[in-house]
Amino acid sequence: MTTMSSVGVTSASSVTLPVASVREVRSYASRLTLHYPVELAGALALHALAAACGLLAPRLLGDLVEQSGRGVDHAARTGLLICLSVALQAGLLQFAVFASARLGEKVLAELREEFVDRVLALPLATVERAGAGDLVSRTTRDVDALSQAVRQAVPNTLISAGTIVLTLGAVVLLGPLLALPCLVAVPVLWSATRWYLRRARAGYLAANASYAQLTEGLTETVEGARTVEALRIAHRRDERARQDIARSYAAERHTLWLRTVFLPISDTAYVLPVVATLVIGGLYYLHGMASLAAVTAAVLYVQQTIEPVDAMIAQLDTLQVGGASLARLLGVAEATGSQEDPTDRQSGPGLLRAVGVGYEYRAGQPALCGVDLEVRPGERLAIVGASGAGKSTLGRLLAGIHPPHSGEVLVDGTVLAELPLDERRRQVALVTQEHHVFHGTLRDNLALGRAAADEQRMVAALRAVEAWEWAGEVGLDARLGAGGVELSPAQSQQLALARLVLADPRVLILDEATSLVDPRAARRLERSLAAVLAGRTVIAIAHRLHTARDADRVAVMEAGRIVELGSHDELLALGGVYAGLWAVGAAAEEG
Structure with a gap:
């Protein structure tokens, strides 16, 4: 896997990625919705017209009831008008739903694209600290929850709200006194909704976080299945899963309790206006304060509001889930750091320096201690040492994946962590023995290095890494991965x-990048790479000492420090740590 350098995050204590505030969520939702003003206005207009058509039938029925005592001469005409209004309402509603769905898909598509951009802009150190569970849950569960909210809850809520406003407006036009019974449910609904909303956001965020922790544990167990089996720690992983499930269950149960309190109160509350309007409206009619037609129409109007009010209450829960998911998706942006435009920045020669660099994975246990190193432009430097000496850690700091806890890493005199993200990734690249083949064609996988590369450059790159022999057989348009050509670990590394x-970075850091290739083939591959990358600064973290022999200089590490620095011949003549390592390696090859 090729990893471009990125900004580190100074805090190592965070377990999950940030979550956006309520204000940020509301601001983003408003901005995204208003990004399509024509579509939004069209959808709302269609819904308003459909709701207005729905107001005609109750008024006509009220008139029919009042006229029934004087005969039903106009009953047929009234019935025809009612049928026409219902048919027109159905037609308008169909177009309105289609317009809302189309707008929802546009909004959702834009949100997904922005989220992908934010995830790809995350510093690798942040991704590693957050863990796979948090990112996987945000890209799957949270995106699905938000999709449901955008596709269903938001348009249904807007439709319901518009219908309620127009219907209550019609009641007011019938007679202001008839609108008073509708207010009976307001205190109950207001109190219950306020109680629910004050608790729902925290509850759903906790549920999503618990799901992320559960996903993280299961992912670790699956990916490390062989290690779990070898160390016989399946019971520990099982206990971890049980604890994660228990936490997720408790969080889900809390949100369920919120719904079981809120929904029954709401279901009862929105029936109250119907009863109140029927009783009080009857009293108005008996005292000559309202006509029979007005009372009948008012009762039907209030009855007509039950469905949209019920829909709003039902969708309120979905909106809370979607809001919590949106807060988690937007929170990713807070971890991406600055995204300055690097186009105006002039590239220097590529001088890389580490000044007094120190780093700790755990407090009080330094992995690097006061490392000073200068890598000259175009130089090939090998970093060697025993396992655990700090070689890979130093490589990750030089690549900008982690910021040093003390000292600083500079490129051309500029602190690496202060460079814009795109510039950092263009300046320094880290290649490890880890690799990933994406589903798609071989051409698609190569284009990840440089999207504008033509076929000739792709073939040249494959030849440079000794890969054209097998790549030429399958072809650039061959599909890789499941259902296609399965590459061996060595081919994936190539x-x-x-x-x-x-990608052609200015500084290249190779951390056992050819470890999966046969030793003899690896040596040819490294020499081919050296020829292709001539003029580029190359830092090779080596366990095979022949890599060090081919380097301009060798840095020898022990216990997080550079203890020797010089050419291969100079260090052999010195007779120190490197000479000892070389002697052991030579003896192993002879054996």
């Missing part, structure tokens, strides 16, 4: 290196 050749 593909990652070919992407790197196309």
Whole structure:
């Protein structure tokens, strides 16, 4: 896998990615909705017209009831008008739903694209600390919840709200006194909704976080299945899963309790206006304060509001879930750091320096201690040492994946962490023994290194990493991965290196990048890479010492410090740590 350098995050204590505030969620939702003013206005207009058509039938029925005592001469005409209004309402409603769905899909598509951009802009150190569970749950569960809210809850809520406003307006036009019974439910609904909303956001955020923790634990168990089996720690992983499930169950149960309190109160409350309008309206009629037609129409109007009020209450829960999910999706942006435009920045020669660099994975246990190192432009430097000496840690700091806890890493005199993200990724690339083949064609996988690369450059990159022999057989348009061509680990590593050749970074850090290739083939591959990357600064973190012999200089590490620095011949003549490592390696090869 080729990993471009990125900004680190100074705090190592965060477990999950940030969550956006309520104000940020509301601001973003408003901005995204108003981004399509014509579509929004059209959808609302259609819904308003459909609701207005729905107001005609109750008024006509009220008139029919009042006229029934004087005969039913106009009953047929009234019935025809009612049928026409219902048919017109159905037609308008169909167009309105289609317009709302189309607008919802546009909004959702834009949100998904922005979220993908934010995820891809995340510093690798942030991704590693957050863990797979948090990101997976945000990209799956939260996106699905938000999709449901955008597709259903938001348009249904707007439709219901518009219908309620128009219907109550019609009641007021019938007679202001007839509108008073409708207010009976307001205190109950207001109190219950306020109680629910004050608790729902925190409850759903906690439920989503618990699901992320559960996903993280299961992912670790699946990916480390062989280790779990080898160390016989299945019972520990099982206990971890049980605890995560218990936490998720408790969080889900809390939100369920909120709904079981809120919904029954609401269901009761929105029936009250119907009863109140019927009773009080009857009294108005008996005292000559309202006509029979007006009372009948008012009761039917209030009855007509039950469905949209019920829909609003039902969708309120979906909106809360969607709001919590949107807060988690927007929170990703808070971890991406600055996204300055690097186009005006002039590239220097590529001088990379570490000044007094220190780093700790755990407090009080330094992995690096006061490392000073200068890598000259175009130089090939090998970093060697025993396992645990700090080689890979130093490589990750030089790539900007983690910021040092003390000291600083500079490129051309500028602190690496202060460079815009795109510039950092263009300046320094880290290639490890980890790699990933994406589903798609070989051409698609290569284009990740440079999207504008033509076929000739892709072939040249594959030849440079000794991969054209097998790549030429399958072809650039062959599909890779499940259902296609399955690459071996060595071939996948060659593909990652070919992407790197196309990306053409100024500083390249190789951390056991050829470890999965046969030793003899690896040496040829490294020499081919050296020829292709001539003029580029190359830092090779090496366990195979022949890599160090081919380097301009060798840095030898012990216990997080550089203890020797010089050419291969100079260090052999010194007779120190490097000479000892070389002697052991030579003896192993002879054996």
